Amino acid sequence: xxxxxxxxxxxxxxxxxxxxxxxxxxxxxxxxxxxxxxxxxxxxxxxxxxxxxxxxxxxxxxxxxxxxxxxxxxxxxxxxxxxxxxxxxxxxxxxxxxxxxxxxxxxxxxxxxxxxxxxxxxxxxxxxxxxxxxxxxxxxxxxxxxxxxxxxxxxxxxxxxxxxxxxxxxxxxxxxxxxxxxxxxxxxx
Ligand code: HEC
Ligand code: HEC
Ligand code: HEC
Numbered sequence: 001x002x003x004x005x006x007x008x009x010x011x012x013x014x015x016x017x018x019x020x021x022x023x024x025x026x027x028x029x030x031x032x033x034x035x036x037x038x039x040x041x042x043x044x045x046x047x048x049x050x051x052x053x054x055x056x057x058x059x060x061x062x063x064x065x066x067x068x069x070x071x072x073x074x075x076x077x078x079x080x081x082x083x084x085x086x087x088x089x090x091x092x093x094x095x096x097x098x099x100x101x102x103x104x105x106x107x108x109x110x111x112x113x114x115x116x117x118x119x120x121x122x123x124x125x126x127x128x129x130x131x132x133x134x135x136x137x138x139x140x141x142x143x144x145x146x147x148x149x150x151x152x153x154x155x156x157x158x159x160x161x162x163x164x165x166x167x168x169x170x171x172x173x174x175x176x177x178x179x180x181x182x183x184x185x186x187x188x189x
Pocket of ligand 1: 108110114129133137139142147148149
């Protein structure tokens with residue numbers, strides 16, 4: 001429990017230090033901004049003209065669909081951009097191309113769960129290959145982020161919060177670190 005409280009304090013420190021300024025032009029909020037998906041609720045899913053990612057001077061920006069309209073029919077979640085992407089893909093609410101140049105190419109889904117035991121009271125982490133390889137290629141992770149061998153990689157929560165390991169994606173383009181239970185899903189005996 002102490003570890004968890006320490007972690008929460010760490011996360012609070014980071015979110016205070018990194019909270020984007022009110023004026024997005026002053027502190028550009030790019031897609032790769034550290035823990036972008038942990039900003040407060042009012043700053044998420046802004047229309048493209050206001051999101052600090054798209055160029056408001058480009059008239060094409062005004063023609064883009066607003067996330068709030070696009071996400072309206074998708075399965076909801078409690079964090080990040082409030083879309084449960086895993087569920088939305090399963091239900092067919094979205095049908096992303098696996099290869100942008102080839103509409104017929106299908107993902108090669110790899111079904112292998114990796115369990116990482118966690119010391120202390122937090123449930124163990126289950127890393128599911130299947131829900132990643134529906135969208136990602138092996139080379140998105142192997143070998144640069146993770147050596148493909150169970151136990152060969154040192155992973156800690158601090159690294160993840162700093163945007164390394166799982167944090168290369170989680171908090172930027174996938175659900176954020178605040179959703180502890182999605183990763184820490186295996187209750188200890
Ligand atoms: C999103 C990141 C990610 C993607 C994409 C990914 N992997 Fe992995 N892979 C991991 C992680 C994390 C581990 C666990 C490493 C550890 O325990 O130290 C792992 C472990 C492995 C292992 C070792 C298993 C064992 O028991 O030792 C193999 C083999 C592997 N991956 C193959 C693949 C293949 C093949 C693909 C593509 C079809 C793939 N991975 C896609 C993250 C990924
Ligand atoms: C290369 C990018 C990438 C990396 C690295 C990565 N993930 Fe993911 N992860 C995703 C994406 C994309 C999704 C699907 C979208 C979402 O759920 O937000 C996902 C989904 C998941 C899910 C499924 C959640 C559900 O709703 O069922 C779990 C669990 C998960 N990731 C855990 C991990 C863990 C643990 C690590 C590190 C060992 C990791 N991921 C590393 C991109 C990544
Ligand atoms: C994206 C997946 C993911 C999310 C979300 C996540 N964790 Fe973790 N967590 C991990 C992984 C992977 C490890 C490393 C496990 C290991 O030792 O191999 C870890 C380790 C830990 C540890 C062990 C000590 C340490 O610092 O490494 C604690 C405690 C912990 N997490 C707490 C939390 C809490 C609390 C939350 C929510 C605020 C959370 N985690 C959210 C993936 C995640």
